Amino acid sequence: MFEEAQLYSPVTRGEDGVEVHLGENHPGFRDPDYRARRNEIAAVAVDWDPDTPVPDITYTPAEHDVWATVSRELAPKHERYAHSEYLAAKAALGLPTDRVPQLSEVTAQLEPLTGFRYVAAPGLVELREFYGSLAQRMFHSTQYLRHPSEPLYTPEPDVIHEVIGHANQLASPRFAELTQAAGAATARAERDDTVQFLADVFWFTMEFGVMWESGILKAYGAGILSSYGEMDEYSHMEIRPLDLAQMGTLNYDITAYQPVLFAAESLDHLEDVVGTFFDGCDDDTPDRIRATLPAAS
Template sequence: MRDDTDFTRAVAASGKTASRLRGDYRQVADDYSIDQGWEHYSTADHALWRALYDRQAALLADYAAPEFTAGLARLDARDAIPDFRRTSDLLDRATGWRLLAVPGMIPEREFFDHLANRRFPVTNWLRQPAEMDYLVEPDVFHDFFGHVPLLTHPVFADYMQAYGQQGALAIAAGALEPLARLYWYMVEFGLINTSHGLRAYGAGMLSSHGETRYCLDSPQPHRVGFNLERVMRTRYRIDDYQQTYFVLDSYDQLFDATAGDLTALFAKVQALPVLDPAQTQPDDRLFAPVRRQ
């Protein structure tokens, strides 16, 4: 066990959050895992989970990628905060992934190692009722509802492992920021072009009531066809809705673009200017907002 309060202070100092992390890091293992403590969730916690779940689930038919909706249905997690042990057994049978309880954000090296070994870190605490609409740090609802459904999809599950394997290369190349942009835009806030039009699959918007609608309906943000270099060069926002979203043609496109050794691309991106997410580029492939009746 380790008392890693120094890590929580370091994250606050990095600008990733405005304060020290709220999770309990006093008893984390060397890999930053903890016991989920499922038996300690209260009746009120489970009721809040259901309220969050039902509110987001009501949007999925019109806004979510079908693979996300199908994955969420397989998890059967509406009635209570899920027990990670049960979900891990289901995921293991589906795609070889397991869930790992963590107190919140964890260091990059451990995060990448978990993904590379098909272990997905999920925060164990739940937000307060006053935080229904906005949360500074990811909680169990964001991590589970937003991320875990697509871990049932074979191609996306393989992509997440491949992303984790890039972590050691990015650390060696001093290129954590470009790799973080890839996660932010294509895991947290990704869109995909389907036979029914644009749909959201990213965990950041599908666990956010407001951004679920905004990312597809609003005329304000840019929706840009996926280009790996463009994604890695584009600055992102942590304090507001995104100004740019990137659109996949398929999950295979994402996996194929990021397979192999990206060291050369890291070096290229590091030598180029960072792009403003409020601005489009001349060769961008742009998508219009969805027009709903």
């Protein structure tokens, strides 16, 4: 289980304007220009009126270079490690690899494929709001990029994770259906612990899911497929079969490579187990699932 607030640097508005509070271990913590840029981009999302078009960001050449570097380095790893469903969706979406796409551009290419659209977020989106919006096929995304000193690493989801990881995944009608189903389950939930259970199952599937394909363990989770290092490591982790009780209750650290992953036997199997869970989940479901866990000795 994780607390979603760990995923983003907090964003506040004070007398001096919008501020992104980076942790001391963040690569950009001691870079005043980067911190000012993060504040600037966050302010655009904070000030955005959702009844108006999603705001564009005028990205700098250095920011485009970060996107291009990550795109170039991830491409051969995708060909080697990504599940064919993700690769087909990536090809259909056709994101630019030499520059950062605007969220409006991502939506224009993604919406005709699966109906998903992107909206701007300054940073942390409350758990229920983020997952609940997926029911309307709406994905909240940040617009900033990771620090240029470490283009292949980020301690928090940036636009590279949200777009290269998730938009490519959401261009698959089957992955999009699973994502929307998670959102619909969240919208039905009245209990916060139900939402947390749903978020944790989502974490071990749509974020860090792996799947067998022709006898080879492939990745389909956005967290793996947007991480240069994680793609080299995931097959060496402890691989368990899909287990809703374990996925909904296992403690894990989002700041490190995931030591335990859950593998679907196929995309049909993923839909049968996880899709059925999302479709039928109500506030009593997590308790019934937890009851199947072995009693603690």
